[in-house]
Amino acid sequence: MAKKGTSAQLWNRSIVVMILIIAVGFGVVAARLLYLQTFMAEELQKRAVEQQLVNTELTAKRGSIYDCNGNVLAQSVTVWDIVMEPANIKDEYGMIVAEGLHEILGTDVQKVYEQTKENHYYAVVKRKVDTDVKDKVMNFNSFLRKEYNIANALKAVENYRRFYTHDNFLADVLGFVGADSQGLAGLEYQYDDYLIGKKGRLMVATNAAGGQMPYEYEQKIDAIDGYNLTLSVDEYIQSVMEKYVRETIAEFRVANRGCAIMMNVKTGAILGFACEGSFNPNDPFEIADEKVAKEIAKLPKDKQDEAEAKARNAQWRNKGVSDTYIPGSVFKMCTASAVLSEGLIKKDTRFECSGSYVPFEGSRAISCWSSAGHGEQTLEKALCNSCNPAFMQMGNMLGRQKFYEYYVAFGFSEPTGIDLPGESDDYFFHNDGICGMDLSDLAVASFGQNFKITPIQMLSACAAIANGGKLMTPYVVQSISDANGNVVRTTEPKERHQAISKDVAAQVCKMLENNVLSGGGTNGYIPGYRIAAKTGTSQKKVDDEGNLTDDYIGSFCGFAPADDPEIALICYFDTPDPDINYYGSAVAGPCFRSIMSEVLPYLGVEKVYSKAELGNLDTTTGAYVGATVEDARSLITGNKLKCVVMGKGKTVLAQNPDAYTTIPQDGTVVLYTEETTNIRKVVVPDFSNLSLTEVNQLAAEHLLNISIKGSLSSEGRSYAKLQDIAPLTEVDPYSVITVTFNQDNNIM
Ligand SMILES: [Zn+2]
Known part of the structure; x- marks a missing residue:
């Protein structure tokens, strides 16, 4: 009992001692803190500044972007940041350093001279200079050591500059990066997390004496290289597409750009994506259109910034995914699919065209593009004639509900999900079903007028008709690999859903092939190849300000070979000069044919001639x-x-x-x-x-x-x-x- 009492007393005493020690300890710390804060504050603050820990981020090497054959489209090349260590430079030599750097780098003499007086080891003089310039700076550094005994006045820190190997090539898809190598548009933005890598860190410390601590006291955590992207886009196909889109824009004086997109109909892989009238990603802020740049230069100074910003946004927009347009008659392939799917076409079904049609009681008559009319036609003939009254009759056969169901089935009510940023979701019948559609809407929508979709949506729908009815998700990036070439992600083709039956798809394919052989699509005809396609000419009802216009969009959309389709292609030109021609058949048809006639042999599709062709x-x-x-x-x-x-x-x-x-x-x-x-x-x-x-x-x-x-x-x-x-x-x-x-x- 006594023993127990003794040990309890000892225990209690220990606790008291400990508390005392802690209290006193804290007291000392608290007192010291109070002292420092009260009497030493100024002095400490001064020391803290001198004892600066310069902590710089090191840029990781951004991953490269390759075409499907491994050709480099975008890569990061090594450049150098020129860094001065002012603490190593005595004041009397400051001007020599500043003037020498001005000679090599063109830097401001006074500004650099002021920097030389600072008391630390890391002052960036100029960022991202090329290796030959860096070498000159390092020679100057050696000169300073030899002549003036200044050790380590200057150093070069590795950095990267993004380089796009073919300037404007594929610019709308690739996008571009900002000053810190961050993706700002296109794939550079979409896949930034993969491309950017992991930043490193460089810490350089000085002590309170300032300038005594040698430069080796630095800590470096290396940056980790970003992943590389391999695209489904083929450099050769892309160059062919860009060439013909460019030529068409020049020939028809197309005012508002044009684009062509090619897709593998079985997988959704994009093989080429040519948007002309874009920008050079090596210099994305420059106004690429010289005419526009000249117009801006003429503006009063205070209006120029706003005009430049507007022009830049316009040139950075990916016309294939961000801009909507009225598809016009190309859409008739979807209306035809719908009436066939619903079993509304019998052997003896005929459509009558007298040159115009009154779609419902009390409505005004809506004209066919051919005022003479097309007379009595089968579905196929109506498609080949691109006859508007026939398609209004089909709209009536379907009714609003069914029309909308096929509109949704073909994917027009939502984005395609392509792996590019900025895909528009600004569609006319957007998820509100038939509530937004009256009978006049139905009439004109049946022949592709009065609603807007994106070119990539139209191409996906066309590819579904080509591949047996499957709506595929289009994609641009085929795989992602690390710096050592190990594939870390592969894109598997993704089927969204079955839009129409295989049987209906086959029937529409045949009609579209006949359209190229003897209908409105003959400008897409290539001897030896079986091409299926549809023309489109849509009226742009209103401009950006909401005014009625006479402008048109001429397009041509189809696929080949018609008996076993491989590729689908849409060519689309916004506002060709109507004094030359604005019809899709005349403007976009020859472009479609020229692209197909070079790409099909390249893809190894063999020519098979019909008897007549032979x-x-x-x-x-x-x-x-x-x-x-x-x-x-x-x-x-x-x-x-x-x-x-x-x-x-x-x-x-x-x-x-x-x-x-x-x-x-x-x-x-x-x-x-x-x-x-x-x-x-x-x-x-x-x-x-x-x-x-x-x-x-x-x-x-x-x-x-x-x-x-x-x-x-x-x-x-x-x-x-x-x-x-x-x-x-x-x-x-x-x-x-x-x-x-x-x-x-x-x-x-
Ligand atoms: Zn007609």
Whole structure:
């Protein structure tokens, strides 16, 4: 008991002692704090400033962006931040340093001189200079050490600058970065978390004496490189698309940009995304459109900033995903799918067009684009004629509820989910169902007017028709890999839902193919390839300020090969000059054809000619020089070519066209049999705007061979648009002139 009492007393005493010690300890600290705060405050503050811990973030190397074949589209190149260590520079040398740096970097002498007086080790003089400039600075640093015994006046810290290998190429998709390498637009913004990497840290300390602590007292945490993106976009396909979009904009003086998007219909992968009239991501703040830049320069100074900001926002907008447009007749492929899906088309169903149509009682008559009318038509014929009254009748057959259901099924009521920022969700029938739609809306919506969607939505819907009815999510990034090339993420094709049945999709495919063979889509025709497409010409009802306009959007949307579709393509031009042409068939059709005719062979799609096409195919000349005239003649005529012999010799001395030249069947080969110093030349005539018959006739008169390119069809008038040898050029008789034809079928 006593023992226990003793130990309890001891315990109690210990606690008292401990409390005392703690109290006194705290008391001392508290007293010291009070003292410091009261009497030493000024002095301490001064020391704290001198004892600065300079803590700088180190930029990580941003990941690269590659095309699907590993070609570099965007990468970060090493540049240097020039950093001064003022604490190492004695005051009397400050001006020497400042002037030397001015020589190399163009920096402000007075400003840098003031910096040299500071008492720490980290003053940034200039950011992001190239390696050759950095080398000059480091030579200057060595000079300072040798001449003035200044150790470590200057150093270079590694940084990065974003570099886009082909300037404007794919700019709307790639986007650009800000001064601190942060993504501000496009994929750079969308995938910033992956690309940016992890920043490092550099801490440089000084002591209170200032300048005594050597420079090695620094701590560095290395930055970690960002991930790389590999796109589904193909650099070659993209370059082809950009070329033709650019040419079309120039040819039709398109006022408000244009774009073309190509998608793999089976996966949703974007193969090319050409928005012309954009910007150079290497210099994104520059106004890319010289005309606009000149206009802004003319404005009063106080108005320029606002105008520049507006112009920049306009050039940074991705027209394919951020801008909505009225799809016009391209949308008819969706209305046709809807009536077929609902079983509303019987064998004997016909649509009547007298040139206009009254969609419901009490409504005004709405015209067809062809005032003469299209008469009685099947569904396919109505689609090929792009007949508005026929589609208004289909709208009536569907009714508002069903129309809206297919509008939703084709994905027009919500964003596609493409992995690009800024996708518009500003649609006309936006999730409010038929409440927002009256009968006149239904009538005009049935032929694609009066509501707005994005080009990427239209392309996705078209791809669904091509692939058997599946609405796919489009995507641009195929995979993401780390700096060592290990893939960390792959994009799997994502099916949103089945929009229409496989059977209906196949029926609409066939109709769209016939539209290109003999309907309004013949400017998309390429011999040997099965193309399915629809034209679109929509009226832009109002401008940005809400005023009525006469402006149009000409578009062309389709896919190939029609029997087993691989790729879908939309070409779309906002406000072509109506004095030239504004019809989708005339403006966007040739662009679509030109892109397809280069991309399909590149993708390894083989040409399969129909019987009719085989009859019109070109043939190749043989080598006849040295042969007897008799032998050469029989070879030539055996090759379905005509033969003209000049001179009276027995042996062929020369020929035109040369051996192995491609010329049309029925072309002419001329054989020369005697040395003639004076072969009479012929003059190339002007073929522009002539029909095929007229071109052939004129060529025959001028002793020329004609090779035909472009669009010829049994219906509609084709006219010569381009010739590869200019009028009035003198050439040898029977030289081959390549003439490109276009269809003169202005079809909505
Ligand atoms: Zn019609």
